Amino acid sequence: MEENTEQRVDLTLFSEKIQELKDRIASVIVGQEQTVDLVLTAILANGHVLIEGVPGVAKTLLARLVARLVDADFSRIQFTPDLMPSDVLGTTVFNMKTNDFDFHQGPVFADVILVDEINRAPAKTQAALFEVMEERQVSIDGTTYPMGELYTILATQNPVEQEGTYKLPEAQLDRFLMKITMDYPSLDEEVSILERHHTNASLVKLEDVTPAITKAELLSLRSVMNQVFVDRTLLQYIALIVQQTRTSKAVYLGASPRASVAMLQASKAYALLQGRDFVTPEDIKFVASSVLQHRLILTAEAEMEGYSPVKVTQRLIDKVEVPK
Structure with missing residues (x-):
């Protein structure tokens, strides 16, 4: 019993x-609470995140801010059409003094990595990044370099531009724990953004934001995740939601068991963010569409009727009876 009280x-x-983290994010970014919750959930669940949204909705700012709030190594890679895998991973350079080759680490060697406009680089470079995401190590010239424990990629992409972009393959999208869509702010939120910019006094600079949580604290929180209780009925609830994606007429290719595991991990992390050590059906509902939307391929008919993966996911979740 003592162990439980300690926990x-x-x-x-x-x-x-967590509250401190959220407050500091709110001091810089207006609104977007749901997005912030989802990003924090993914980092806690040890997963990579894809943030999608039109230009100017603070995708990059959010990613940089989250990285700054966690006291960890941060790097940013701007993907461009001429970016080579070696620009991401690093290169071996001949050292004249030692007559040997030295490895110069690329920007992918950090704890939190922001990959801006991930769909701008060619397939070869994307594949190099995805390999590191999955294997959590880089192999160059026969030597393997492991990544740190915290290793998390926050990638952004712009959904409107097709010109000069390389679509991410569906199989590789599956490597992201979540795909989060950032929408436009509401009218009130936009007014307060304008107010902050107009007065300039209440604008908090990124440089002035101090870390709210250390790397060690975040890793110890991840270990607490194993103690989060999930009832068997909820495991069945997750499985039923994923099964729905495989039988739906609107879906050409449904979600795999990797999606079920991702949903379980994400709902445990979200429960922790809410200060609970057990998962509720609401936690699962909250994370489900972000976990599933990039893992489904819709049928041509559904797309022609104007359905989006988010809409379809939402309908499929609503179909499943919530366990009491």
């Missing part, structure tokens, strides 16, 4: 940390 104390400290 409860852990969670209260943890809730304060």
